[in-house]
Amino acid sequence: MNWILLLEQTLNGFQFGILLFLLAAGLTLIFGIMDLINLAHGSLYMMGAYFAATFTQWTDSFLLGALLALPACMLFGVILERIALRTLYTRSHLDQVLATFGLILFFNEFVRLIWGPIGLDIPLPGLLSGSVELFFGIRYPAFRLVIIAVGILVAFLLYLLVSKTRIGMLIRAGASNRQMVSALGININLLYTIVFGLGAALAGLAGLMAAPIMTVEIGMGEEILIVTFVVIVIGGVGSIKGAFVAALIVGFIDTVGRSFLPDILGLFFSNDVADTAAPAISSMLIYILMALILAIKPQGLFPPKGA
Amino acid sequence: MKLGILGTLSLAAMLISQVALAETVKIGFVTTLTGGAGAIGNDMRDAVELALDHLGRKMGGSDVKMFYEDDTFKPAVGKQKTEKLVKKDKVHFVTGYIWSHVLLASRNSVVGKGPFMITSNAGPGPVAGKLCHEDFFSTSWQNDQTTMAMGEVLNQLGIKNLYIMAPNYAAGKSMVKGVSRTFKGKIIGKDMTKFPAQLDFSAELAKIRAAKPDAVFVFYPGKHGMQFFKQYSQAGLKGEIPLYSAFTVDSLSLPRLKDLAYGSLMTQFWAPDLDNAVNKRFVADYRKKTGRYPTFYAAQSYDTIMLINSAVTAVGGDLSNKDGMRNAMRKANFPSIRGPFKYGNNHFPIQNFYLRKVVKDADGNFTTSIVKTVYTNHQDPYAKDCKMSW
Numbered sequence: 001m002n003w004i005l006l007l008e009q010t011l012n013g014f015q016f017g018i019l020l021f022l023l024a025a026g027l028t029l030i031f032g033i034m035d036l037i038n039l040a041h042g043s044l045y046m047m048g049a050y051f052a053a054t055f056t057q058w059t060d061s062f063l064l065g066a067l068l069a070l071p072a073c074m075l076f077g078v079i080l081e082r083i084a085l086r087t088l089y090t091r092s093h094l095d096q097v098l099a100t101f102g103l104i105l106f107f108n109e110f111v112r113l114i115w116g117p118i119g120l121d122i123p124l125p126g127l128l129s130g131s132v133e134l135f136f137g138i139r140y141p142a143f144r145l146v147i148i149a150v151g152i153l154v155a156f157l158l159y160l161l162v163s164k165t166r167i168g169m170l171i172r173a174g175a176s177n178r179q180m181v182s183a184l185g186i187n188i189n190l191l192y193t194i195v196f197g198l199g200a201a202l203a204g205l206a207g208l209m210a211a212p213i214m215t216v217e218i219g220m221g222e223e224i225l226i227v228t229f230v231v232i233v234i235g236g237v238g239s240i241k242g243a244f245v246a247a248l249i250v251g252f253i254d255t256v257g258r259s260f261l262p263d264i265l266g267l268f269f270s271n272d273v274a275d276t277a278a279p280a281i282s283s284m285l286i287y288i289l290m291a292l293i294l295a296i297k298p299q300g301l302f303p304p305k306g307a
Numbered sequence: 308m309k310l311g312i313l314g315t316l317s318l319a320a321m322l323i324s325q326v327a328l329a330e331t332v333k334i335g336f337v338t339t340l341t342g343g344a345g346a347i348g349n350d351m352r353d354a355v356e357l358a359l360d361h362l363g364r365k366m367g368g369s370d371v372k373m374f375y376e377d378d379t380f381k382p383a384v385g386k387q388k389t390e391k392l393v394k395k396d397k398v399h400f401v402t403g404y405i406w407s408h409v410l411l412a413s414r415n416s417v418v419g420k421g422p423f424m425i426t427s428n429a430g431p432g433p434v435a436g437k438l439c440h441e442d443f444f445s446t447s448w449q450n451d452q453t454t455m456a457m458g459e460v461l462n463q464l465g466i467k468n469l470y471i472m473a474p475n476y477a478a479g480k481s482m483v484k485g486v487s488r489t490f491k492g493k494i495i496g497k498d499m500t501k502f503p504a505q506l507d508f509s510a511e512l513a514k515i516r517a518a519k520p521d522a523v524f525v526f527y528p529g530k531h532g533m534q535f536f537k538q539y540s541q542a543g544l545k546g547e548i549p550l551y552s553a554f555t556v557d558s559l560s561l562p563r564l565k566d567l568a569y570g571s572l573m574t575q576f577w578a579p580d581l582d583n584a585v586n587k588r589f590v591a592d593y594r595k596k597t598g599r600y601p602t603f604y605a606a607q608s609y610d611t612i613m614l615i616n617s618a619v620t621a622v623g624g625d626l627s628n629k630d631g632m633r634n635a636m637r638k639a640n641f642p643s644i645r646g647p648f649k650y651g652n653n654h655f656p657i658q659n660f661y662l663r664k665v666v667k668d669a670d671g672n673f674t675t676s677i678v679k680t681v682y683t684n685h686q687d688p689y690a691k692d693c694k695m696s697w
Contacts, residue, residue, distance in 0.1 A: 005517040012509040108341070118346045119530065121563050124541075131543030139516070141541040144509065213541065214506045214534050215563070217343040223504045259510040262498070275499060279475040283501045 008138050009259045010252065015144045017251025018151030022206035023224065024231040024243040025158060026199030032238020032304060033174040034192050036089060037096045040080075040103035041203055041228070042221025048073045048204025049211035049220060050111060053120040062125055062212070069208050070201050077200020081193055089192070108218050119217035122208075147209050154205065155244055162240055171195060175238035175304040227254075230290050236300030245301060250286050257282040330626055331370045332619055334612075335392030335422075337385055337403040337413065340377035343530045344503075346559050347405055347604050348377070351427060353597050354605035357589070358612035366616045367624040374398060378405075380503065382412035389413035393420055399626050400425060402611050405528075405604065407431040407450065407477035418442050423618075423632070427611045428604055430655065431477045432484075436689030439653040442629075444636055446610040446643075448576050449655050449687030450478050451485030453553045456574040456660035456681040457524060458489030461551065467492040470520035470548075472511055474502030474531065482526040482553060488688065495520055506534050512542045522549045533560040536567050556665060558600040561673040569673065571665045576656075577606050577645050578663045578677045585642040600674050606644045617641035637697060649684075653693035657686045 027041045051072045056065030084103065088096050123129075124143055131139045162168035170191055173181045182188040207221065214220065231250050235242025262278035269277070293301065336355060338348035352375055364371060374396050378385035385404075392398045393416055401417045402425040404410040410429040417424040418440040426434070430449040434440075461469060469492055473479035479499060487494065496518045498511045515523055523544075527535045532555035539545055545567070552573045561568060579590045579600050589609055593601040601609075614636055621635030622628040639650050648658045660682040663675045 002517050005513060008513040008516075009510055012513060015509065016507065112341075112345075117341075117349055118559065119343065119563075129541060131541065139543050141509075141538075141543070143541060213538060215530055215537070217530055218345070219342045223506075255510045258500075258505075259514060275497065279499045279501055283504070 004136055004138055005259075007136065008140065009256055011138075011140060011144075011148075012259075013252035013255035014248065015148050015251070016255055017248035018148055018155075019206055019210055020224070020228060020231050020251055021151060021244050021247035022154060022202050022209070023228045024235065024247050025154075025240055026202035027228055028232040028235065028238055028240065028243045029171065029175075029195050030199045031232060033171060033178070033195050034089065035178065036085060037093050037100065038085070038199075039097060039100040039225070040107065041199070042225035043104055043107035044073065044077060044080075044200045044203035045207035045210075045221035045224065046107065046111065046216075046219070047076055048207030049122075049216040050115055050120065050207075051076075051204065052208035052211055053122050053216045054115075056122050062122060062128075065122070066208050069204060073204025073207075074197045074201040076204075078193055078197045080200070081196040085196070086189075086192075104222065111218050117218065119215045119220075121215055122212045124212045128212075141213075143212055147213075150205075150209060154202070158240055167191075167194065172304070227286065230286055232300075234290055234293050234300055236303035238304040239300070239302045242300055242302030250289070253285050253289060254282075257285040261285075330624070331372050332366050332615070332624075332626065333372050333374065333396060333398040333400075334615060335374045335376060335389070335396065335398040335401045335403070336427075336608075337376045337378050337388055337392070337401065337409070338427075339380045339405055340375065342380055344380050344405070345377075347529055347602070348403075350559060350599075350602050350605045351403065351405070351608040354589075354593065354601060354608040355612055357593055357596055358609045358616075361588075361592070362612070362616055366619040367622070369619065369624040369626075376403075378409050380406065380409075382406075382408045385409035386412045386416055389416045393417055393422055398422055400615050402615075403427050403608070404429045407481070410434070411477060414438070414443070423629075423636075425611050425614065427608045429478065430481075430687075432481055432689045435653050435655050435687050436692030439693035439695050441633060441654075441695060444614065444650075444654045445656065446614055447607045447656075448658070449689060450481030451488065451689070452682075452685060452687050453574050453576065453660060454482045454485030454524075454526065455489045455688075456662075456685070457551060457553055458486045458491075459681055460572070460574060460662055461486075461522060461524070462489070462491050464522075466490075466522045468495045468518075468520045468522075469493070470496040470515050470518055470523045471525070472498045472500065472508070472515075472523070472535075473526040474505075474528075475499035476502045478528070479526060486524055492521075503531065506531065508535055508538050509542075512538060512544060515548065516542070516544065520548060522551060524551045524553075525555055526553050527555045530560075532556060533564055536560075536564050536571075540567050554603075556675070557604070558602040558674065561600075561665065561675075565673055568665045569667075572678070573663055573675070574660055574681060575603060575663050575675075576658050576660050577603055578661060578675050580674075580676050581645065581661075583644075583646040585646070586644040589644050600672070610641075610643050610645070613641040613643065614639070651686050651690045652696050653687075653690045654695075655687055655690065657684050659683050660685055 051069035052065045055068040128143045132142045231246045235246030261282045265274035265278050340348040376388035400423050404426045405428045407429040423442050425444045428447050435449040473483050556568045618632035618635045622631040648656050651657050662678040664678050666676045
């Protein structure tokens with residue numbers, strides 16, 4: 001086995017995991033605290049990317065574009081919560097799924113009307129668009145390192161917010177027992193708005209971080225949303241810590257599986273069989289993992305206390 | 308009763324002939340109009356409309372009605388839309404089809420059910436070989452051909468070790484098979500990625516770097532191609548390991564890829580600067596209409612309409628004369644953007660394949676230009692499996 005390749009793939013898995021965490025953190029909060037299944041979370045991811053692309057065009061700076069896109073996303077999330085989602089809290093999960101699925105279609109069409117059917121691109125500043133040399137002669141794309149750094153920073157800030165501040169205490173309390181929090185006289189509507197705005201900003205951050213690697217396209221959030229749901233189920237719904245650990249596990253398994261499974265299968269089967277089976281099996285790996293974890297710990301790895 | 312037999316017959320004949328004269332040519336066009344790949348379908352539709360403009364929106368004196376359907380990039384939806392075109396709209400021609408897996412899922416809903424089926428892009432092996440059919444035509448190519456030409460090019464360049472990447476679906480497999488048919492060096496690595504879900508190629512790019520091939524060959528249509536080129540450059544591989552492609556860089560991605568693809572080499576049956584009168588008019592009018600260079604998808608769609616026109620004109624608008632229309636189409640007697648060509652026994656074009664390169668035009672727009680001819684009058688390798696002869 002090639003150790004340098006393994007190390008590089010570990011970094012890749014870590015980077016994918018961090019991206020998943022940014023999405024999953026918001027989704028798990030919204031699901032855990034507000035009891036709302038928000039399929040349109042992927043649309044917020046898409047909006048983050050489109051906002052960042054537009055602001056980058058206006059300001060000629062990716063950094064400024066990103067900094068402007070974050071509050072825009074949060075504002076967008078707050079407006080969405082006020083107008084569309086507030087009426088759904090008392091409804092059944094099926095109603096929520098239907099309504100937020102409708103929102104996906106609405107946002108895809110909305111983006112087409114405003115930005116057109118052809119996607120956008122976010123050009124990176126020269127320093128970030130190439131690769132840098134790390135230890136042992138590993139060359140790694142500079143921007144992916146930035147994603148890892150930003151992700152770790154956000155995870156740390158979220159940890160501080162959730163475990164050291166008053167609002168964090170309310171969020172934890174909300175995840176454990178929603179009725180009790182509102183019975184204690186906390187303005188639950190305000191808490192919901194804050195949580196949703198925070199979730200939207202996190203999703204937007206994930207979108208704008210992913211945008212320079214991928215491209216900004218209509219429907220870009222839909223594929224990654226499914227994996228994000230896997231992450232929050234594995235991690236335990238409502239738990240940020242769970243989301244972090246599960247996102248890293250899923251990112252790692254997906255990347256390493258894609259990378260080494262064809263070779264491993266090639267040891268046991270003919271090349272043709274390995275070539276056909278490897279992509280199929282590697283794309284199933286995370287779902288197999290989810291099934292295993294659900295069988296052992298039905299609440300996920302780190303369920304919030306009292307949930 | 309009082310009219311008598313002769314009168315009734317003549318009245319009936321008049322009615323029938325009027326129906327025959329007035330019958331509108333109905334053409335279904337299944338493509339992807341929404342989502343990330345929607346831009347491709349949009350390009351094809353623009354080309355179809357341009358072709359109809361060039362024909363004065365009439366074929367053989369009859370009006371033409373287009374039915375555009377969106378397959379949303381999914382085989383199940385494509386099949387459903389195809390059935391709707393055949394059963395409800397009762398179209399005479401079902402055309403379009405970007406994706407091989409969508410075409411394969413939809414084929415049985417058309418062939419043998421009445422209408423002609425004409426693929427404007429997808430060319431999976433089976434429909435050119437064992438599943439060839441008298442009512443099935445192509446105005447594109449068979450998937451293997453373009454990458455077979457690429458294999459030849461790589462041999463000529465003296466490439467010994469090659470790394471291949473393609474998406475894991477019908478066309479991806481054909482493309483890989485095609486290059487393996489002709490490439491004489493060693494394929495030291497191959498990755499088939501999940502399609503269309505996988506857009507991040509970090510793991511595969513790390514493997515390429517570790518494998519140190521002489522060259523990399525990829526097939527990534529649509530948005531996947533753009534992402535691959537971006538990530539290849541971000542990983543620092545551009546300039547280190549030469550990258551060759553097929554159907555990956557097109558007129559939709561070039562304005563966005565710009566320098567990332569500049570100088571990039573690919574094989575193709577056509578290019579915007581292919582030197583013939585039909586193509587010059589097509590490219591010029593298309594640019595005037597849309598402001599963009601046409602893609603190969605657009606060029607093939609233009610040919611689809613022209614092929615149908617040749618059939619409808621040959622039978623004088625009598626759409627019940629299917630044999631007449633089939634015989635007309637077999638002659639490929641229409642102004643094609645690729646220049647004159649002949650159909651093989653399997654109704655796939657026998658045509659030239661070129662090496663083309665990304666260049667800048669006089670106004671600084673990125674486009675592709677033909678470097679040389681790789682194959683002259685090339686027939687696909689599946690034609691021999693097709694039992695049809697005429």
